[in-house]
Amino acid sequence: MINSIKIERAIRNMTQEELANRVGVSRQTINSIEKNRYIPSTVLALKISKEFDKTVNEIFELEEED
Amino acid sequence: MGKNQLDLPLLPTPYRKIALGLLILSVLFVVVTKTEMLLIDRGTVKTISMTGILVSLLVLALTKNKIEDELTSRIRLRAFAGSFIFGVGYTIVWPYVNIIFRDSFFSEKGSTELLLAMFIFYFLIFYSMLKKR
Numbered sequence: 001m002i003n004s005i006k007i008e009r010a011i012r013n014m015t016q017e018e019l020a021n022r023v024g025v026s027r028q029t030i031n032s033i034e035k036n037r038y039i040p041s042t043v044l045a046l047k048i049s050k051e052f053d054k055t056v057n058e059i060f061e062l063e064e065e066d
Numbered sequence: 067m068g069k070n071q072l073d074l075p076l077l078p079t080p081y082r083k084i085a086l087g088l089l090i091l092s093v094l095f096v097v098v099t100k101t102e103m104l105l106i107d108r109g110t111v112k113t114i115s116m117t118g119i120l121v122s123l124l125v126l127a128l129t130k131n132k133i134e135d136e137l138t139s140r141i142r143l144r145a146f147a148g149s150f151i152f153g154v155g156y157t158i159v160w161p162y163v164n165i166i167f168r169d170s171f172f173s174e175k176g177s178t179e180l181l182l183a184m185f186i187f188y189f190l191i192f193y194s195m196l197k198k199r
Binding site: 043 | 133135136137199
C-alpha cells in the first residue's frame with residue numbers, strides 16, 4: 001500500500017512531529033508509514049485522512065501486489 | 067492518547083521506575099550477600115534475588131512506553147511471540163546441550179534460567195525493533 005502523506009504534509013508545511021501529535025502517535029510511527037514500512041490501522045488511516053481533509057482512498061492506495 | 071486496535075492491558079509508565087528500583091535492589095542483595103556482610107543461606111539468597119529479578123523484569127515488560135501507539139503494541143506482540151518461540155526452542159535444545167556439556171557451566175538450567183533468557187530475548191527484540199521503526 002502506498003500513501004501520499006509526505007506530499008500532503010509538504011503542501012501544508014507540516015512536520016512529522018506535528019502530524020504525529022495531532023493523530024496521537026509517535027513521530028517514528030508517521031515516519032514508518034511514510035516509508036511504507038508499516039501499514040496503519042483503519043482508525044489511524046481515518047485520523048490521518050481527516051487531518052488532511054481528504055478521504056482514506058485519496059491518501060492511501062493499494063498496489064498491485066496487495 | 068486514544069485506544070488503538072491492538073490495545074494491550076499494560077501498566078502505566080511510572081511502574082518502569084518501580085521495576086528498575088526492584089531490579090537494582092535484587093542485584094544489590096546478591097552483591098551484599100556475596101561480600102558476607104549478611105550471613106544468609108545461599109539457597110535463600112538465590113530464591114529471593116531471582117524472585118525480585120523476575121518480578122521486576124515482568125513489570126518492565128508489561129509497562130507502557132512513554133508513547134504507546136499501535137506500532138509499539140505491534141512490536142511488543144512480535145517480541146512476546148519471538149520470546150515464546152525462543153523459550154520453546156530453548157526447552158527442546160537444552161537437554162541435548164546438557165548431555166554434551168555435562169558437569170559444565172551449561173548444565174542444570176531450570177525454569178528460572180529459562181524465564182530469564184526469555185525476558186532477555188524479549189527486551190533485545192523489543193528495543194532493537196523500536197530503534198529500527
